[in-house]
Amino acid sequence: MNRILVVLLTLTSCVGRAQTDFNSDIEFTADLENFGNLSGWKESLEGVDIIALGENTHGLGEVFAAKAELVSFLHQELGFDLLLFESGYGDAALAWERLDVLSPREFTRIFSSNFYYHSEEIEELVSYVKAQNGGLKIQGFDCQPQQNYLVKRMTEIAQAIDSAWARSVVGEMNSFNKLYQLENDRDTLGFNQQRDRFVDFLHNYNAFLNENTDRLLASGATENEIKALKRSNEIFLNTYAKVTIGEMMGWPASANLRDESLFEIVQWFKKENPRARIMIWAQNSHIENKTRPNDNVSWMGHRLKSTYGDRYYSIGSVVYSGINLNYNGTFDFEHADKAYLAYHLNQFQRERLVLDLREYEQDDFTRQLLLGMESNGNTAEFIARDRFDGLLFIKHSDIPRLITKE
Structure with missing residues (x-):
């Protein structure tokens, strides 16, 4: 009888660890056949010290919102506790010193000089961070002096x-x-x-x-x-x-020049916080694992992958349609063309989806050279399996909900 009880308790414990109480409608899959909640992602991330959450452009609000949910998931379920934004080191470090006396909106306005991060999506993330009472920290890792x-x-x-x-x-x-x-x-x-x-x-x-x-x-x-x-x-x-x-x-x-500095700053954060599990919030190019065809930049992610191997996990964002914001205004887009990675992901009729490419074994479009929309509406040509460890797919996104000046 005691042996049966021990077995039942062990099974219950294992099931409890496999499940998650985290509430999100972002789906997860490792095969594009079986779709479940984000708990299925946890095993693949077990040995990861640094996870980079990409955004194909800086002007898509639903990408910000989805990434904010992933930050909460990674913090609550896997103990990631340091969030580094592609934003000035000085801005964020000095703003963090005043987190306790600033409202989430006030902090959102000053922790970054990048106007697209002055949004309600980021403000909601900051509200979550403040509620953690120091258990989750926001910092910046950019080297540019315009702060x-x-x-x-x-x-x-x-x-x-x-x-x-x-x-x-x-x-x-x-x-x-x-x-x-x-x-x-x-x-x-x-x-x-x-x-x-x-x-x-x-x-x-x-x-x-x-x-x-x-x-x-x-x-x-x-x-x-x-x-x-x-x-x-x-x-x-x-x-x-x-x-x-x-x-x-x-x-x-x-x-x-810039991405070598970005890498060194991330390295500094890791050395200063050796037990921290780090999340990086940046544009897709900065976080990619390896060089794309016809691109000769040595991006930060190349160095991180070379240094940390499987302990570094990059997830690139892909959006099928929407309205993008850039410095010159907005533009509509829809990738209803088989030449685009977003077209193929959209065939699975999911609104928001994380695909783990590390566990993905199909010989399909993820191994083909396809296009993706990147900053300012430019296109990048890449093989998804080579470039990233995972993908965040968003079916449709509007621009970020920018905070108006009071």
């Missing part, structure tokens, strides 16, 4: 000690943008002088922080803010101190 909240806090923190120095911060940080015009003008001398001026400013700002640490703390700045400012400056120096003309806008040099 509004970072520059604001750099100015405010300096203002308490040296108002004249503080007044120079905005101009010096914004002067980085002159490098693009100087490169366009092919003005090598002017480019090098402007780069060196930016580098000197960063060194001077770090010296200011080091020389005035006690006074800054007494004036209201926190130790974590000062550390974040130093780390932010270190990222800029590591990325741009030796940048040469042609690496700001030239292709693939500019992408290689």
